[in-house]
Amino acid sequence: MADIAVLGAxxxxxxxxxxxxxxxxxxxxxxxxxxxxxxxxRHQDGDDGRGHHLWSTLCxxxxxxxxxxxxxxxxxxxxxxxxxxxxxxxxxxxxxxxVIAAGAHDRQLPFPGWTLPGVFTAGGAQALLKGQGVAAGxxxxxxxxxxxLLPVAAGLAEAGARVLGVYEAGSxxxxxxxxxxxxxxxSRITEGAAxxxxxxxxxxxxxxxxxxxxxxxDDQVRAVTLGSLDRxxxxxxxxxxxxxxxxxxxGFTPQLEIPLQLGCDTHLDVDGSLVATADDAQRASxxxxxxxxxxxxxxxxxxxxxxxxxxxxxxxxxVPDKRIVRRRAALRAFATAMHRTYPVRPGWQTWLDDDTLVxxxxxxxxxxxxxxxxxxxxxxxxxxxxxxxxxxxxxxxxVCGYATACLAGPVTAAGxxxxxxxxxxxxVTLGSLxxxxxxxx
Amino acid sequence: MSFLFDGKEIAADASQSIGAALIAAGYRSxxxxxxxxxxxxxxxxxxxxxxCLVIVNGRPNxxxxxxxxxxxxxxxxxxxxxxx
Numbered sequence: 001m002a003d004i005a006v007l008g009a010x011x012x013x014x015x016x017x018x019x020x021x022x023x024x025x026x027x028x029x030x031x032x033x034x035x036x037x038x039x040x041x042r043h044q045d046g047d048d049g050r051g052h053h054l055w056s057t058l059c060x061x062x063x064x065x066x067x068x069x070x071x072x073x074x075x076x077x078x079x080x081x082x083x084x085x086x087x088x089x090x091x092x093x094x095x096x097x098x099v100i101a102a103g104a105h106d107r108q109l110p111f112p113g114w115t116l117p118g119v120f121t122a123g124g125a126q127a128l129l130k131g132q133g134v135a136a137g138x139x140x141x142x143x144x145x146x147x148x149l150l151p152v153a154a155g156l157a158e159a160g161a162r163v164l165g166v167y168e169a170g171s172x173x174x175x176x177x178x179x180x181x182x183x184x185x186x187s188r189i190t191e192g193a194a195x196x197x198x199x200x201x202x203x204x205x206x207x208x209x210x211x212x213x214x215x216x217x218d219d220q221v222r223a224v225t226l227g228s229l230d231r232x233x234x235x236x237x238x239x240x241x242x243x244x245x246x247x248x249x250x251g252f253t254p255q256l257e258i259p260l261q262l263g264c265d266t267h268l269d270v271d272g273s274l275v276a277t278a279d280d281a282q283r284a285s286x287x288x289x290x291x292x293x294x295x296x297x298x299x300x301x302x303x304x305x306x307x308x309x310x311x312x313x314x315x316x317x318x319v320p321d322k323r324i325v326r327r328r329a330a331l332r333a334f335a336t337a338m339h340r341t342y343p344v345r346p347g348w349q350t351w352l353d354d355d356t357l358v359x360x361x362x363x364x365x366x367x368x369x370x371x372x373x374x375x376x377x378x379x380x381x382x383x384x385x386x387x388x389x390x391x392x393x394x395x396x397x398x399v400c401g402y403a404t405a406c407l408a409g410p411v412t413a414a415g416x417x418x419x420x421x422x423x424x425x426x427x428v429t430l431g432s433l434x435x436x437x438x439x440x441x
Numbered sequence: 442m443s444f445l446f447d448g449k450e451i452a453a454d455a456s457q458s459i460g461a462a463l464i465a466a467g468y469r470s471x472x473x474x475x476x477x478x479x480x481x482x483x484x485x486x487x488x489x490x491x492x493c494l495v496i497v498n499g500r501p502n503x504x505x506x507x508x509x510x511x512x513x514x515x516x517x518x519x520x521x522x523x524x525x
Contacts, residue, residue, distance in 0.1 A: 032488070034456065034509075039487060045456060105489045117470035117482040124486025127506075132461030133454065136483075219480050220469040360484070361491060363476045394491035399484075427502075 002028040005095035010038020012293025013101030015308030023316035032073040042131040075426040104252035104294035113215030122249030137245025143167040143212040144249040150195035157202040169211035233347030257425035271339035274416035282311035299335030361393020382418035444514035453510035460505030471518040
């Protein structure tokens with residue numbers, strides 16, 4: 001049995017595993033992917049780090065000899081008498097304590113045509129590029145909200161794609177209203193400026209209060225409608241642009257399957273995401289469980305590294321240096337300012353026509369979702385799900401959960417929790433269930 | 442190395458996913474939905490959305506974005522559930 005199982009090998013998990021290992025704990029690091037790095041440092045074998053940020057940090061962390069279990073997709077975690085059992089696609093892992101660093105995926109808002117091939121999540125376009133060396137398309141429109149759009153556009157442009165523009169639905173001048181948080185995090189601003197320089201070098205315009213409100217095509221996307229937005233994201237003017245690819249994202253949704261399986265407390269974060277509640281020592285409400293990175297609030301790689309280090313040290317029973325605690329506070333303040341600067345505004349719901357699919361898997365149109373609320377009287381996302389079936393398909397509501405919650409009424413933690421609980425977090429065959437065995441580290 | 446997609450040879454790099462190799466070869470979709478028969482390809486690219494399902498060596502419902510291509514794989518487009 002390991003002292004600590006760290007679930008997820010992105011910035012938070014890797015930092016946690018290294019900190020706990022250095023503190024003398026027996027650590028097992030688990031990830032579904034083939035190598036450490038997570039989504040942030042998604043890379044190929046032999047990657048020299050070009051186009052990556054904090055690459056030297058990854059190189060330093062991955063040199064530490066860890067018991068790393070790649071290709072272990074976690075589908076369930078349970079408490080036992082003396083610790084935890086983590087069930088994965090490649091066997092069970094037992095540990096006394098857990099650090100959950102499961103990360104996040106893109107948050108999406110539906111719009112007419114968003115199911116057409118050629119429409120990618122911003123993270124998906126980034127994963128293809130960084131992890132696979134493939135540009136998602138030739139003529140690309142990047143749209144949505146949040147600072148993540150910039151590295152996606154810059155990466156595609158550097159790879160030779162023609163980026164037709166970056167369309168930010170929000171109005172990020174709001175950053176000026178958070179001077180303290182911004183000043184304490186100058187490096188983050190410099191990073192954003194570096195991406196903007198890349199965009200300028202490629203002649204790519206950065207637009208605000210404008211986004212993709214419809215995609216058009218037969219068997220794939222051929223054009224998009226760009227909508228100029230008012231401050232609540234109602235469309236005030238439109239223009240059509242021909243393209244073959246769209247990369248779109250509206251922030252991130254933390255992956256809460258594991259904290260919810262364990263019964264950890266959750267709350268609604270500033271960005272409207274459901275997050276697991278961590279105390280100053282990165283402890284969850286369940287004894288023996290620690291949280292790090294996006295699962296306890298979307299905040300980017302630097303904050304994830306700090307939270308990971310703190311979680312790893314606390315899980316190993318070591319009191320961390322005050323400087324890490326202060327650094328975490330500064331980065332958390334910056335993340336909060338970022339979320340307040342890039343809010344999702346409710347006017348997006350007016351982009352949908354009756355036939356726009358809200359749930360891609362079960363192909364549930366907006367008409368059915370609205371009918372469940374307006375005619376059938378559903379008052380929460382769970383009732384909408386039971387009546388109209390959004391979120392009942394293979395992705396288990398990961399893609400449409402946030403949109404469904406918004407369409408059901410004001411977003412609440414309880415509403416999101418009902419759409420985020422997934423007792424089986426990954427598809428698993430009956431054969432592999434029957435073959436489960438305990439791996440003794 | 443290479444694999445077959447609906448009988449056509451597709452080149453792939455070592456450790457590249459089937460989905461990435463198909464996108465690089467110019468494909469946009471290889472799965473049709475169960476109800477509307479609508480075309481789908483890669484959307485999320487990280488194993489979340491299940492849009493990019495393919496049949497790999499006779500096994501349906503494999504996520505093309507996560508499944509590494511192996512030399513000589515026989516990959517087929519998937520209609521609906523992939524079970525006829």
